[in-house]
Amino acid sequence: MTISADHTAPDQAQQAVNEDAVAEAVRKFGITVEDYMLPARHQIQMVDPEGRLKADDDQGTEPGHEYPVPGDEELMAAYEQLVVGRRVNDQNSALVRQGRMAVYPSSHGQEACQVAAALCLSEGDWMFPTYRDSVAVMARGVDPVEAMTLFRGDWHSGFDPLRHKVGAQCTPLTTQLLHAVGVAHAAKLRGEDTVVLAMCGDGATSEGDFHEALNFAAVFHLPVVFFVQNNKYAISVPLAHQSVAPSLAHKAVGYGMAGERVDGNDVVALLAVLDRAVKLAREGSGPLLVEAHTYRMQAHTNADDATRYRQDSEVAEWQAKDPVSRMRTYLADRGLLDDQAEARILAKAEAVATQLRDGLSEDVPVDPQELFRHVFSAPTPQLKEQSAMLADELSREASSEEAPK
Amino acid sequence: MSPTITTSSEANGNVSAATARAAASAAATAEAAGPQAITMAKALNTAMADAMHADSSVLVFGEDVGMLGGVFRITDGLTKTFGEQRCFDTPLAESGIVGMAVGMAMNGMRPVIEMQFDAFAYPAFEQIVSHVAKMHNRTKGAVKLPMVIRVPYAGGIGGVEHHCDSSESYYAHTAGLKVFTPATVADAYRMLREAIDSDDPIMFMEPKKLYWSKDMVDLEELRAQHSANTDAGTSSEGRAAVARPGTDATLIAYGPSVPTALAAAAAAAEEGRSLEVIDVRTIVPFDDETVCASVRKTGRAVVIAEAHGFASVCSEIVARVQERCFHYLAAPIRRVTGFDVPYPAPKLEHYYLPGVDRILDAVDDLQWED
Numbered sequence: 001m002t003i004s005a006d007h008t009a010p011d012q013a014q015q016a017v018n019e020d021a022v023a024e025a026v027r028k029f030g031i032t033v034e035d036y037m038l039p040a041r042h043q044i045q046m047v048d049p050e051g052r053l054k055a056d057d058d059q060g061t062e063p064g065h066e067y068p069v070p071g072d073e074e075l076m077a078a079y080e081q082l083v084v085g086r087r088v089n090d091q092n093s094a095l096v097r098q099g100r101m102a103v104y105p106s107s108h109g110q111e112a113c114q115v116a117a118a119l120c121l122s123e124g125d126w127m128f129p130t131y132r133d134s135v136a137v138m139a140r141g142v143d144p145v146e147a148m149t150l151f152r153g154d155w156h157s158g159f160d161p162l163r164h165k166v167g168a169q170c171t172p173l174t175t176q177l178l179h180a181v182g183v184a185h186a187a188k189l190r191g192e193d194t195v196v197l198a199m200c201g202d203g204a205t206s207e208g209d210f211h212e213a214l215n216f217a218a219v220f221h222l223p224v225v226f227f228v229q230n231n232k233y234a235i236s237v238p239l240a241h242q243s244v245a246p247s248l249a250h251k252a253v254g255y256g257m258a259g260e261r262v263d264g265n266d267v268v269a270l271l272a273v274l275d276r277a278v279k280l281a282r283e284g285s286g287p288l289l290v291e292a293h294t295y296r297m298q299a300h301t302n303a304d305d306a307t308r309y310r311q312d313s314e315v316a317e318w319q320a321k322d323p324v325s326r327m328r329t330y331l332a333d334r335g336l337l338d339d340q341a342e343a344r345i346l347a348k349a350e351a352v353a354t355q356l357r358d359g360l361s362e363d364v365p366v367d368p369q370e371l372f373r374h375v376f377s378a379p380t381p382q383l384k385e386q387s388a389m390l391a392d393e394l395s396r397e398a399s400s401e402e403a404p405k
Numbered sequence: 406m407s408p409t410i411t412t413s414s415e416a417n418g419n420v421s422a423a424t425a426r427a428a429a430s431a432a433a434t435a436e437a438a439g440p441q442a443i444t445m446a447k448a449l450n451t452a453m454a455d456a457m458h459a460d461s462s463v464l465v466f467g468e469d470v471g472m473l474g475g476v477f478r479i480t481d482g483l484t485k486t487f488g489e490q491r492c493f494d495t496p497l498a499e500s501g502i503v504g505m506a507v508g509m510a511m512n513g514m515r516p517v518i519e520m521q522f523d524a525f526a527y528p529a530f531e532q533i534v535s536h537v538a539k540m541h542n543r544t545k546g547a548v549k550l551p552m553v554i555r556v557p558y559a560g561g562i563g564g565v566e567h568h569c570d571s572s573e574s575y576y577a578h579t580a581g582l583k584v585f586t587p588a589t590v591a592d593a594y595r596m597l598r599e600a601i602d603s604d605d606p607i608m609f610m611e612p613k614k615l616y617w618s619k620d621m622v623d624l625e626e627l628r629a630q631h632s633a634n635t636d637a638g639t640s641s642e643g644r645a646a647v648a649r650p651g652t653d654a655t656l657i658a659y660g661p662s663v664p665t666a667l668a669a670a671a672a673a674a675e676e677g678r679s680l681e682v683i684d685v686r687t688i689v690p691f692d693d694e695t696v697c698a699s700v701r702k703t704g705r706a707v708v709i710a711e712a713h714g715f716a717s718v719c720s721e722i723v724a725r726v727q728e729r730c731f732h733y734l735a736a737p738i739r740r741v742t743g744f745d746v747p748y749p750a751p752k753l754e755h756y757y758l759p760g761v762d763r764i765l766d767a768v769d770d771l772q773w774e775d
Contacts, residue, residue: 126512156543161511168543172535178501179536182508189464189490190513208528212501219496374546375581377604380643380690 037258039249043293044273045263049321051329053268067272072336078115078267079331080345082324085111085135087349088144089298091356092134092151096302100360102153105132109265109297112323113229115139116270117197120225120278126196128167128180132229133199140166144352145359152360155370174204177213177226184222195223195281197274203234205248217287218255225277226252226289229264231296236309252289264294265323268330295321368394440623445593446616449479449555451624452597453517455631457487460515463601465492467502467519467555476521477557477616499529503554507536510550510606517601523558524567524748530575537606538581549604553597558586559661559711560758561614563751569613570748571712573660576608577688577721583642584688586610588663590620592646592686594627599640610688612661643690647699651681654705654768657696657722659685662709662759669764680768688718696722697729704735705771709759714742736772 046069047053053069070078089108095101107114110132118139121127129137137147142159149158150169157168167176167183180198187194204210205228217224228248232239245251252259262273270292277288295318299306306315331337372379372387379387443451457463465483467475471494474481483492495502499520506516520526526533533554540548560569577584583605587593593611600607634640648663649670658666663684670680681699685692700706706726710719723738741759749757 155545156539157545157547160547161544162547167511168540168548170535170543172531175504175532175536178504178532179508179511181501182505182510183512184508185505186509186512186514209500209504209532212496212498212504215496215498216501216505370545374542374544376541376583377546377549381693382690 037253037256039247039252039259039261039291043261043263044269045266046269046272047266047326047330049265049326051326051333053330067269067276069268070271070275072334074119074271075268075327075331076336076341078119078271079327079337080348081115081119081139082111082267082327083345084349084352085114085139086324087353088135088138088356091353092148093298093302095356095360096151101148101151103301103303104134104151105301106298107132107135107296109318109322110229110231110294111135112267112270112327113227113264113292113294116267116274117199117227119271120274121195121197122278124165124192124194125278126165126167126180126183126194128176128183128196128198129169130173130176130199130201130204131169131171132201133169136199137166137169138352140164142166144356148356148360154364154366174200174207174209174213176200177204178209178216180224181213181216181220181222184217184224185220188220188222193223193282195225195278197225197227197278199227199229201234202228202230202232202239202242202248203237204228205251206234206242214252214255214257214287214289218257221284221286223281223284224287225274225281226287227274228289228291229294230291231264231294233296233300233310235300235304236306238309247291249289249291255287257287257289258285259289259291261291261293264292265318265321265326267323267327294323436624438625440621442619442621443590443624444617444619445587445590445611446477446479448590448594448622448624449597449611450481450483452594452601453480453483454486455628456515456517456598456601457483457491460601461491462513463491463515463517464509465517465519466495466506468495468497468521470494470519475519477613479555479557479611479616480519499526500532503529503532503537506552506554507532507540507550510552511540511548515551515553515601517553517555520554520556522564522568523556523570523572526554526556526572533576533582533608534579538579541605542581550606551601551604553600553603553607553609555609555611557613557616558610559612559614560748560754561661561711563754565751566748569754571710571743573608573610573688574712574717576610577718582606582608582689584608584610585642585686586612586660586688587686588612588615588648588658588660588684590618591622591627592641592684594622594624595631595641596686598631599634599642602635602640603642610660614661615664618664641686643687643692645686645692645695646684647681647695648684649680649682651679651703653679653703654681654707654771655696655699655703656680656682656707656709656764656768657685657699657726658682658709659688659718661711665759665761666709666764669761669768672761672765673768678768685722691722691725693725693729697726700726700730701733704733705768706730706734707739707741707764707767707771709741709764711743711758713745714740715745717742736770739767739770741767 089106092104093106096104114135117136138144142164146158149155161168177198180196184196247261249259249261262269372383470480471484502518506518509516540550559571576582585596587596600609656666666682670682673680683699708719708722719740719742741764743757
């Protein structure tokens with residue numbers, strides 16, 4: 001496919017979409033272009049913690065930020081994934097306690113963000129998750145056991161990023177946002193309509209790569225949706241020590257992109273906001289930033305003691321905003337979720353948990369020669385030498401074990 | 406001109422080797438036929454242009470590489486020839502350049518990126534060490550990163566602070582990175598083409614004081630050689646070169662130190678001592694075979710590099726040769742390196758850089774019986 005000579009500027013079609021969206025908002029709500037880019041003054045919320053749908057005019061939004069409620073089918077799919085996600089988090093935390101996994105950064109309490117991140121993308125889109133986003137990775141279709149190899153300790157990434165269009169999870173912060181930008185840039189140069197969802201947490205917004213990724217995406221006008229899960233703590237450091245910006249979504253404006261804030265425990269609002277962000281990015285609006293306000297209900301990992309830096313009362317406060325029970329109430333009240341459907345969904349969640357238990361309880365033998373196989377596309381003479389040395393060590397070890405005492 | 410961008414696999418399929426050769430020949434018609442004196446800068450520039458002709462997934466980007474053609478002019482004319490999609494300026498952000506290249510390489514492109522100066526690459530160090538070097542390994546080979554990071558490095562140009570650094574040891578120490586450094590004009594062309602073709606990420610260390618060095622080379626012949634090597638699946642990766650044959654002692658050098666070593670060998674020859682000079686060419690992978698064959702033959706060795714000697718590529722070479730050639734050695738292996746001080750200011754650079762005299766002094770120390 002041929003692309004325009006100046007790829008740094010939006011092509012005419014993209015520009016038209018861009019201008020139209022802004023022009024429409026300006027016409028409809030009588031706001032300035034600058035206001036159009038600013039996040040809503042309050043978090044977008046559609047279903048409150050009691051599971052009640054808020055009226056359109058009661059969403060606490062500014063003009064220009066009205067969102068339609070997603071369709072029933074999408075909401076039911078989201079609920080199913082929420083229940084599965086909660087079960088996955090609980091199961092994996094249990095597996096860590098049993099010594100079956102080295103570590104698990106739980107997203108308990110953040111399942112709505114995880115689910116919405118996977119559901120807002122089309123098949124050809126890419127997701128770049130953090131280490132805490134395993135539920136999103138699974139919701140995107142990656143095999144649950146394969147997704148857990150990093151935390152079990154078999155290998156670093158257990159799934160093929162290219163096959164699933166999901167970046168490999170790893171532990172340096174924020175670096176993956178630039179990879180997301182590169183994937184989007186390559187897709188754009190080929191004229192593909194791929195959108196890339198680039199995920200990070202609140203602590204990650206302090207890193208230099210956050211700035212470079214947002215700036216690159218904006219300058220090259222790339223279809224990247226930056227999705228910040230603000231769960232209030234970077235290990236133990238609270239948001240107030242991370243940033244004094246009015247919101248993390250406001251950071252977008254400085255890069256020339258629109259930002260939006262959303263209740264991160266409200267999957268309905270998350271889907272509405274992310275669906276629109278993905279649609280705008282696909283239509284050529286350039287990058288956008290969505291900040292989800294949520295809470296990490298459990299410690300950073302099993303190595304962390306969360307009682308040292310936060311109050312039980314704070315945790316209890318967020319318990320009342322739980323994303324799963326809120327959605328259950330909402331769907332049941334609307335008559336979409338009955339006992340039968342609930343039982344089916346619970347059975348599905350249980351099946352995934354069983355798959356994780358079985359898969360992670362298995363002692364999969366590791367092949368020591370794997371050490372040398374994937375350093376380069378073919379091993380260097382030095383690696384061949386070291387591989388032979390290890391093979392020799394192992395064979396001597398084996399023969400000494402076999403020898404009669 | 407509005408070039409077509411295709412995926413790497415499509416490009417490899419559609420833009421066949423024959424088409425590539427045709428394109429390269431077309432470009433070459435404007436050049437004088439036969440050997441001509443060209444600079445290393447020109448060889449590098451031609452290598453990128455030829456690679457871009459051969460494969461539309463090859464992209465060049467970095468700071469000032471577009472209309473300016475790079476601060477050293479190595480990317481001169483590429484934007485004009487290939488358009489702003491293929492050779493473009495980025496915001497001033499090294500981590501961004503490398504991190505974006507990682508994503509582009511994941512998604513079917515072959516980025517060739519420029520770090521403006523050696524010491525400017527350090528903001529990108531995390532991306533290079535944690536991602537460029539590890540992505541293939543992390544994903545058990547599922548993700549390949551065919552990318553080249555070009556780093557103008559080392560001294561001898563009188564640059565102010567942070568414009569001259571010998572940073573090759575950082576990269577050579579990092580498993581998963583290949584480290585190339587050409588010393589001749591022909592090698593600059595040859596090795597950069599090979600680096601761009603490689604499915605592995607390459608740190609391509611360009612000795613900036615050699616950018617303006619000239620050799621007689623036949624570009625058409627180099628192109629033909631490259632095509633022949635591609636068809637045969639061979640390359641010069643991991644192969645050191647005997648830059649000057651000799652019998653009495655071996656000087657082992659790479660990149661900017663190769664001409665210095667050759668000058669020392671020429672001076673020694675006048676005194677009746679025959680020194681063999683080995684040009685390492687690719688630090689990773691390292692050619693133990695060629696280096697050790699030479700040392701076994703001569704029984705004496707001096708390893709030369711501009712970088713600090715402590716914990717350096719030089720130290721590694723000495724250790725490797727010692728482990729493999731101990732019984733052939735007539736004297737301890739000597740190192741001639743930069744001092745273990747921060748890279749000096751231009752007026753002091755001369756005292757820091759290993760020169761011919763320092764090399765000859767080291768050679769004199771090799772316990773000669775005469």
